[in-house]
Amino acid sequence: MLTDLQLFPRGFYMSGAVALARALLGALLVCESEDGLTAGRITETEAYAGYTDAACHSYGRTRKRDRHRTDIMFERGGYAYIYLIYGIHNCFNVVANAPGEAEAVLIRALEPTEGVDIMSRRRGTDDIEKLCSGPGKLCMALGITLADYGTDLCSAGRLYIARDKDISDDSVLSTPRINVDYSGEAASYPYRFVIAGSRFLSVKTLPYKA
């Protein structure tokens, strides 16, 4: 584990997904794999606000169903919800709120801080701005896979989140979420949060970079 790292207590993750998505900006996502330690500062998040949010994977579900991919979302906040998208890429989420709310925060981009050489090897590029500039990319860079599903991020194991940098409100920009056009009215909710002006945002964010 990195020295002087402070993990967030359970209570931090027990707020609603929208508040948590904002609060996670600037925090450090760390993965300690066999190849070495990789970490990055969270620059872009999206809130998925539970079973009433038409864009959320738990939409319309009122309870957990065994062996379903969203099962972990029905636990209390602070666990890792990871899913495979398009049959190819992994996406990393943090479960939010109280048990049964089924909310989560998708981590969409990181500013690489540790293990850049390892990330470059895994990603096949030396361009530091592109190592973690998307939800699938950051999972590949950090070595996060479905095997990490359900990890408790409140304890320092292989995968965890640590307090790092506080981001002031005037450095935070919110926009609609990416690629949720199918969700009707929910597609326009301002549930995406980015560190304004960061060079380390997802490609879809480029128009907001300035």
Added chain:
DNA sequence: TCACAGATGGAA
């Protein structure tokens, strides 16, 4: 049982 769209990324 089956068709199909999806919280993406990389190549053409």
Added chain:
DNA sequence: TCCATCTGTGAA
């Protein structure tokens, strides 16, 4: 613009 390639979902 297209494709890789897997899973949940809803229709048949």
